[in-house]
Amino acid sequence: MTTPETTTQRTSEREFVVTRTVNGPVDIVFKAWSDPELFRRWWTPKSFGMTILSCEMDVRTGGTYRLVISHPSMPEPMAFFGRYLDVVPNARIVWTNEEGGEEAGAVTTVTFEDRDEQTVVVWHDLYPSKEALDEAMISGATSGFDEQFAQLEALVSV
Incomplete structure (x- = not known):
């Protein structure tokens, strides 16, 4: 097996896409995205120094999520939350990012494609403007995916 590559690309004024082929079967990769205990083990890139304090996820169409993350540079932990607009097991998860502010957050769609013990994961963010x-790109919110997906792969590799 070759070393997987994570590609990131701004595909339009409002869209950002990340693609990675993960060495792991689709059902296990999907579970790592939908089981709170597994999710918190890989979600934040370790080099970023963030800690997931809590992770609540009801991964079903109409369900909600809430992550509370701390970082030594932040005076208070930060909450990330939203709702699941569409969930198809082993195929797709679509969620909102409602962290606050006056403008709506991005809508994220992640698809999972089975490729014989590997899974092609495509993460698509559609920003409101x-x-x-x-702003997300300048802040670094669109970085760290290679490390993040390497952590996912270490968790799910067969």
Whole structure:
């Protein structure tokens, strides 16, 4: 097996796409995205120094999630939350990002494609405006995916 590559690309003014082929079967990869105990083991890139304090996930269409993350540079932990718009087991998860502010957050769609003990994961963020994606890119919110997916792969590899 070759070393997987994570590709990131701004595909339009409002869209950002990440693609990675993960060495692991689709059902286990999907479970790592939908089981709170597994999710918290790989979600934040270790080099970022963040800690997931709590992780509540009801991964079903209409369900909600809430993550509370701390970092030594933040005076208070930060909550990330939203709702699941569409969940198809082993195929797709679509969620909102409602962290606050006056403008709606991005809508994230992650698809999972089975490829014989490997899974092609495509993460697609649709931001509400060009400026929102510009800001996410400047802040570093669109970085760290290679490390994050390597952590996922270490968890699910066969």
